Amino acid sequence: MEISDLPKTLAEPFERIERKEIAVIGGGLIGLSTAYAAAVRGQGRVKVSIYEAAEVGHPDGASSDVSRVFRHLNGPDPTLTTWAKEAWTMWDSLGQLGGSAILHPIGVLFLVQQGDGTNSKGRHVRPYESAGAWLDDSVRVLDEQKVPYRRLSAKNLEQLYPQFHSPSIEEAVLDLGAGFLEASKALSVLLDLCLRAGVEYHPNTRVARVEPTVGGCLLHLEGNREVRADAVVVAANGWMGDLLPLPPGTLTLAEQPLVYLTPPEKASDLTPGRMPVFISLNTDCYGFPVHDGTLKIADDNPYRPISHPDERREPEEGYVNGVVETVSRFIPALKGAVVDRTHVCFYDRSKDERFILDAWDEDARIVYGCGMSGRAFKFGPVIGERLARFAVSGQRPPDLAEFRIR
Numbered sequence: 001m002e003i004s005d006l007p008k009t010l011a012e013p014f015e016r017i018e019r020k021e022i023a024v025i026g027g028g029l030i031g032l033s034t035a036y037a038a039a040v041r042g043q044g045r046v047k048v049s050i051y052e053a054a055e056v057g058h059p060d061g062a063s064s065d066v067s068r069v070f071r072h073l074n075g076p077d078p079t080l081t082t083w084a085k086e087a088w089t090m091w092d093s094l095g096q097l098g099g100s101a102i103l104h105p106i107g108v109l110f111l112v113q114q115g116d117g118t119n120s121k122g123r124h125v126r127p128y129e130s131a132g133a134w135l136d137d138s139v140r141v142l143d144e145q146k147v148p149y150r151r152l153s154a155k156n157l158e159q160l161y162p163q164f165h166s167p168s169i170e171e172a173v174l175d176l177g178a179g180f181l182e183a184s185k186a187l188s189v190l191l192d193l194c195l196r197a198g199v200e201y202h203p204n205t206r207v208a209r210v211e212p213t214v215g216g217c218l219l220h221l222e223g224n225r226e227v228r229a230d231a232v233v234v235a236a237n238g239w240m241g242d243l244l245p246l247p248p249g250t251l252t253l254a255e256q257p258l259v260y261l262t263p264p265e266k267a268s269d270l271t272p273g274r275m276p277v278f279i280s281l282n283t284d285c286y287g288f289p290v291h292d293g294t295l296k297i298a299d300d301n302p303y304r305p306i307s308h309p310d311e312r313r314e315p316e317e318g319y320v321n322g323v324v325e326t327v328s329r330f331i332p333a334l335k336g337a338v339v340d341r342t343h344v345c346f347y348d349r350s351k352d353e354r355f356i357l358d359a360w361d362e363d364a365r366i367v368y369g370c371g372m373s374g375r376a377f378k379f380g381p382v383i384g385e386r387l388a389r390f391a392v393s394g395q396r397p398p399d400l401a402e403f404r405i406r
């Protein structure tokens with residue numbers, strides 16, 4: 001596959017290029033996607049540099065992991081489903097350019113439960129009355145956008161996926177074209193594509209401060225160095241507050257532990273193809289089939305609040321056991337499963353859990369993306385393209401209007 005075969009929003013030259021030197025701060029998924037879009041759509045007319053405090057793929061970033069959920073069903077918000085459809089083709093193309101698939105469309109199952117200690121509405125569903133009501137509105141968006149899905153009664157589910165078994169399960173929806181993304185692979189593919197597209201990569205280069213100047217902006221690098229750019233995109237995730245002081249309360253950070261289980265023996269029905277990704281809407285626990293030797297599960301609810309990503313600590317044993325116990329109540333094969341390892345990541349939540357994709361100054365010399373609220377990986381190539389277009393043109397792409405800071 002050639003770059004010219006990429007979807008329109010990655011292959012076509014920018015219509016408007018007002019800024020020819022773009023600096024990107026942060027080499028996570030959002031920064032890499034932004035840099036790649038700026039370089040390929042800039043078609044040699046835009047010089048792009050990435051400044052990363054550590055190295056692309058370092059374990060403390062939110063983008064490094066074996067997997068991330070990709071789904072079209074994102075609640076009642078039509079923009080997110082539109083973006084998921086656009087992202088699907090981008091992920092597919094990026095996988096082809098990188099030589100092997102990043103997106104594995106094995107389906108994502110949304111479970112509605114009642115009783116058995118699973119009565120809470122769950123974070124996904126708020127402020128809806130019930131998980132079922134939230135699903136009704138969500139599938140309406142899928143219908144409108146012609147996204148294929150199946151609505152399953154408890155009995156249908158048992159026939160299709162007997163791994164999910166509990167009297168608490170009332171119904172489920174299977175998002176058919178959804179699945180999981182190989183997260184760390186995505187980062188290495190994107191870095192490689194960035195380098196091939198001429199992006200300058202500066203690892204181990206922390207930006208201490210950034211400020212708009214007349215007709216550009218200035219990056220103060222640690223070690224008393226300064227670099228100038230026509231515009232900068234800040235994609236520093238939970239480290240955002242080190243660079244740009246957002247109003248207090250704009251972002252809240254919390255630890256999000258991930259639990260990797262050793263697959264139980266005779267677990268052939270816990271493998272991709274036999275089992276979809278799952279999200280329990282009432283408990284907010286979710287997980288993936290066995291991939292890379294382990295089966296990953298997590299609780300989407302905030303664990304311990306933190307004020308900076310560097311404050312993360314190992315999770316309590318009781319918490320980890322609780323996540324395993326909750327999931328094994330509806331996937332009985334996981335009862336007593338052995339924990340292989342845990343990893344503590346973090347979410348940077350905005351007040352309403354919508355992404356914040358905005359400009360810091362009136363001239364949009366400093367464009368930024370944060371408040372990803374644990375949802376942004378799937379949309380990474382779309383968010384990156386929008387931030388790149390914003391920075392290069394100085395004009396806000398129309399569909400970013402609803403993601404301004406509020």
Ligand SMILES: Cc1cc2nc3c(=O)[nH]c(=O)nc-3n(C[C@H](O)[C@H](O)[C@H](O)COP(=O)(O)OP(=O)(O)OC[C@H]3O[C@@H](n4cnc5c(N)ncnc54)[C@H](O)[C@@H]3O)c2cc1C
Pocket residue numbers: 025026027028029030031051052053054055060061062063064067068069070205206207208235236237238239240242243256257258345346347372373374375376377378379
């Ligand atoms: C546990 C967990 C599960 C998730 N699950 C999903 C999911 O299933 N589906 C989904 O769509 N999304 C999911 N997400 C969300 C998604 O993974 C993140 O929103 C996304 O990866 C964030 O990418 P990023 O580039 O903004 O941040 P990061 O990957 O954290 O990158 C930010 C980078 O900026 C660098 N940096 C910071 N400060 C500076 C500085 N001053 N100078 C230079 N560099 C700097 C950091 O070193 C870091 O590498 C999940 C997130 C977590 C934590």
